[in-house]
Amino acid sequence: MSIAAVTEEWTQEWASQARCSSQDPDALFVRGKAQHDAKAVCKACPVLAQCLAEALDNRTEFGVWGGMTERERRALLRRRPDITSWKTALRAGMASHPTH
Template identity: 55%
Template sequence: MWVEDWSMQAGCRDTQPDTLFVKGAEQNKAKQVCASCLVRSECLAEALENRIEWGVWGGMTERERRALLRNNPGASWGEVLRAAKAADIRVTV
């Protein structure tokens, strides 16, 4: 089920924001926060649709999101990720 107002259910809602806006190897720790999040797809769609450039969103770093955007320039990420979530498919780079 897709959650429009996802931020209140985010696994990181009680995490310090500085934890998710890190560089290098620290990004792997930030991505672990996302691993079991129930609204990971919604978060990722938000970052992709709004071209958010910094931080880990939906379990992806800014580099990983840029690669998705570059390889799929016309994608409607809300639709793509909504369908993937309904089919229980994980999007990877």
């Protein structure tokens, strides 16, 4: 797959393509051990990076987004304070690591 094709896969209208879009949204806003089940929904999601970028760029505090809990996202933000746009960073990462 070319870099252009990977870049085209990034969509602004990602939410309707998410694996969780047809599930109960409350299932992603859980605490403790239940977060493991919520994260499992994200594993094969075609828009995982877009979802994660949205949560990181907006400093979303609650729920599982992009396969990460709020604690995991906070830790990532602390480790990488240099990234000002997660959308740009994750999109560039997708382009530099084509899947095919």
